[in-house]
Amino acid sequence: MKNYLSLIPISAHVHRRQNRLTLLCITISVFLVTAVFSMADMGNRMQTNNMLKKHGNWHIQLKNVPEADAERIGQSADVSVAAWTDVVNYGREEEYHIGKRKAVLYGVDEAYITDIKNGLKEGSFPQNDTEILLSSNAKDAFGAKTGDRITIETPSGSMDFTISGFGEDDEEFNALYGTFSVYMNRKAFEKYGLVRNPSLYIRYQSQADISRHVSDIKEEYGWADENIEVNKALMGTGALGGDSGMQEIYMIAVMLFILILIAGALMIAGSMNSNVAQRTKFFGMMRCIGMSREQIIRFVRLEALNWCKIAIPAGVILGILVTWGVCALLRFMAGEEFVSIPLFGVSAAGIVSGVAVGIITVLIAAQSPAKRASKVSPVSAVTGNAGDGKNMSSAANTRFAKIETALGMHHAVSKKKNLILLTGSFALSIILFLSFTVFADLVSLIMPQKSNDADIEIASSDGSNSISSVLLDELAGMEEVTNVFGRRSCFDVPAQFEEESLSSGVVDVISYDEFDLDCLTKDKELKKGSDISKVYGNSRYVLAICDADVPVGIGDKIRVGSEEVEIAGMLKMNPFSSDGTSGGKVTIITSKETFTRLMGIAEYALLMVQMEEDVENGDVEAIRNAADNEIDGEYAFRNRIGQKTGNTYAAFMIFAYGFLAIIALVTVLNIVNSISMSVSARIRQYGTMRAVGMDEWQVTKMIAAEAFTYAFYGCVAGCILGLLLSKGLYGILIIPHFPYAVWSIPIVPLLVIVLLVFAAAVAAIYFPAKRIRSMVVTETINEL
Known part of the structure; x- marks a missing residue:
């Protein structure tokens, strides 16, 4: 052994059973943050893809300007794609028909369909003035297919074309008004005298300086705002930000990050406090052989960071896998707006956030236990006294409860720091649970499920x-x-x-x-x-x-x-x-x-x-x-x-209640782990009490009293703060968008989480009580 720190992996191996639940708490914290931020990132990517599909991949449109000037701008070195377009009968006021339905005629460059709108679905763009590209709804309307001849009736006579392919840039428009879109190349548009008011769509190589480009063009050519239209839908996504919906999503993600960070820190700190209390004699022995207080602090911190080697990668991988699963669920089960969500996307923001919460949580959680361990006196190892060395300021109050119940409650409240950590971690689990129910309410309002929804x-x-x-x-x-x-x-x-x-x-x-x-x-x-x-x-x-x-x-x-x-x-x-x-x-x-x-x-x-x-x-x-x-x-x-x-609503509800189920699981594990380790830290005290005549039932009641004291304080604090935060989130996320909505106390979620806390407390009592009952008195007294 080169130094004291070489004991860390040995200690981790010896105490792997005690550390198992602490590792699980770190893993779940990392997983939750990784999944939340990854889903926010996938949502942003999906929105960008949807905006590209709906509004096209262009940055500015030049309208009502001299063609020569527009052409000069389109040939600039920083322009990636430039394409002309013109339209006839967009308002459907003229008599252009295919059969009984009105037609909207476009004269466009090929790049408009293939690069700007990404609208080519079948066949090819018209290569001469005898071909047209037809909107896809014509295939279902009258069985049109590539190579067919088609006649367009116009106010000045009939025009015959060959269908070169199918595609369009505005499916919703054609679906709403029952029109057909007809795309010709510009040569055909000019041949039939259809040129009206062409405009130029421009996509730059970089989005970063769009505002500068627009300002420069206005200044150089003296054009007004109405001559340059900016694709705000596209500009509101991605790195440029500015989209209020995505800002709200990231705000929710940041809030969840903070809550999970605090909850994780309290849970792990409580677990480590119990762990340190259980190993008081070990730290006293290390002081006996020469380890300084600073080395003890470093030992505890590095021991905690050593857990991260396993917990953080496991949490990140689990978060990525769950993100993939949720994305697949949304893509294949939900509405068509989720078709463009990445299926196997990996989010750098999600991974970095998950790693950060793991490391920060562990460092925060290790701070107090490390200082506590450093204060252990070498006398503890020599005398075998595993106590904290502090004089008790008051004895257990037996006026209103039997001695075993009073002792259990006294154990819970006697160490204020441990009480705050444990009840705080329980309370934060309740706060997280109640806060996330607001998200479920938001989904219900955004996507109301009505029996009279029409197809x-x-x-x-x-x-x-x-x-x-x-x-x-x-x-x-x-x-x-x-x-x-x-x-x-x-x-x-x-x-x-x-x-x-x-x-x-x-x-x-x-x-x-x-x-x-x-x-x-x-x-x-x-x-x-x-x-x-x-x-x-x-x-x-x-x-x-x-x-x-x-x-x-x-x-x-x-x-x-x-x-x-x-x-x-x-x-x-x-x-x-x-x-x-x-x-x-x-x-x-x-x-x-x-x-x-x-x-x-x-x-x-x-x-x-x-x-x-x-x-x-x-x-x-x-x-x-x-x-x-x-x-x-x-x-x-x-x-x-x-x-x-x-299906979209069902997918979001699965996600929301799945998140709540994970929070509930963390709550249960935390309570079971905390009570178990608290009992383990006092195992000699329980052995002594059994030696002086306390029976197994009284020991169980004492453990129960301690567990339910933590649960009671945690429920009171968690319910009060959780309801206040729930109401605040409701006012921020829901009321501004749905003024008719009224916040009410979430009775069912409140009862569920409170009953879950007390059920977990009951489960937490069973295992340590069973362990003590199975040990003989002498074995319990001599337990290290």
């Missing part, structure tokens, strides 16, 4: 009630359709209220079919005291929005036209606004029969369709064709099949 929506373009009920009946008869329901609406209808201060005004009136009304009850969207049964059929009852700005309540009567209706129930939030609030506007919901009687309207403003799970594109086109035949004029067709959030 397809067909809406009149101007919001009027112009969709015949014949279309609803036709769609209901289709085999792949499970539910069809519609809504009628009239806005700013004159109304009179009972309140004198609201003697006149207006209301918005919206009808719900029976299925829609059923879903309100199913989704628990009605305020307590509502009676929706009165609203069905041809009745004189309605529902209204519940809001602080809405001056009506259940039982109030409103005169609409020549009739008076009564409010039978209130909705908790406004389903017709983006933020769930009413803005002070009174909105009432009626049955379809009541709406027809009040307003005299039988047509619909909106039809919603729910379809089978295995729906195909051909089925969607069949619905669109039916709408084409029955609706005169333009209408909006929203295909939300790929946008439904059920």
